[in-house]
Amino acid sequence: MKQFLEGSRAVAEIVKLCKPGVVSAYPITPQTHIVEELAQMVADRHLNAQFVNVESEHSAASVVLGAEATGVRTYTATSSQGLIYMSEVLFNIAGLRLPLVLTCANRALSAPINIWNDQQDSISLRDSGWIQLYAEDIQESVDLHLIAYRLGEDKSMMLPVMVCMDGFILTHGIETVEIPSQEQVDKFLPAYKPLYKLDPDSPLTIGPLADPDYYMETRYAIEETLKEALVLLPKITAEFSRVFGRTYHGLIEEYRTKDAERVIVAMGSVCGTIKEVVDELRQKGKKVGLLKVVAYRPFPAQEIYAALKGIPKVAVLDKALSLGSFAPLAAEIKAVFFGKKKTPAVISSFVAGLGGRDITRDSVKEIFRLLTAKERQREFIDLKPELLKENYE
């Protein structure tokens, strides 16, 4: 049914339809009201789940880790400092192969304190073993949660999935959203049947000490499984498209790139703005396009190669930094083409929208304007040089 919903509310609705048995969250800043809605649903008995309020995000992640290990579907959400505070547990959840789903409402990291959107929080956890999917709009955020549970809980995967949606832009924006019926969801997402679980009647140990004789194989196994996820995710999204009638391409989305001469690569909600600018510039006869990266982990290197190999000029837009080195997405896009025969003549790196600074249509046009034969490294868009003149000596 089509509903006019705020992003957080829409995500709460779809999570409810996924029927998690345990939801745990730290209820205060930097939380979104996704879990507030879920707590209300549990209180109103619209969702038959245990809602565990805890004293920190570290505890929230620990609660869902423990609950998931007993074989129940679980859910949590956080963002920014909360995600970073969870990080120790998040590595454990992936290492223990517990396929829970977490919504990251992407926000900047302190200091200075800033509650607005960029993608530094989840990007900083790219090495945790979690699958990371980035949504462009609220509808995609909703749909990715269904896909996330299906993907993570697949018997060949058993890995946690982080659905990343831009804080405020998507979590607090309001859109017309199609929320599927319970029957549709049940058909697409059957009840969770774990491969193994903590059960007093059939005791086993999950996650014991692994000395140097055993540890490396556990990491290798995650690495190999994430490669398999690159094959499985498109299959699941294809099935999703058949069932729900909304088309997703799984790993990446190419927008008017076929004959494009200049293409921007980006992730998340900024892709919507870029599409509008692409349409506008196309009307003026400029051959531009967008490559949207949906799956950041696992990183779809082959698909990105196929999509960009014939494009003369590529701009990579990062909403996060790896301070002191190349911007994260740009570094990986360049790595895709290292040593390849067919490669874009220019791959320029741009940084924009940090700490919630709006990436406007003009910002996107500026990127296309600066995407010339001269390769740019971490070119900051919409920077205010006048703010850099403070003198503390």
Add this chain to the structure above:
Amino acid sequence: MFGPLIIKPGSSRNNKTGSWRTEMKPKFLRKDCIGCKLCALNCPEGCIEEAEKGAYMCDYGFCKGCGICAVVCPKKDIVMTKEESKEEK
């Protein structure tokens, strides 16, 4: 693909901790044993059992050679001796 994350109960039996033993191992003399059981109760590996009435013995497959049994024995009926050869482990 999965690594070795899940352990069925009882798997510690597969870990022959006796291989950790370096130089010394306990010898159960069985001369003055009064059956007080202190050696078995104090063994951190739990590998000492009453082999026959009033006579205790450890399983060298798991004995790490820590020597606690020899120290707690009130009759000095357990002594630490030099490990003879690797095969005996």
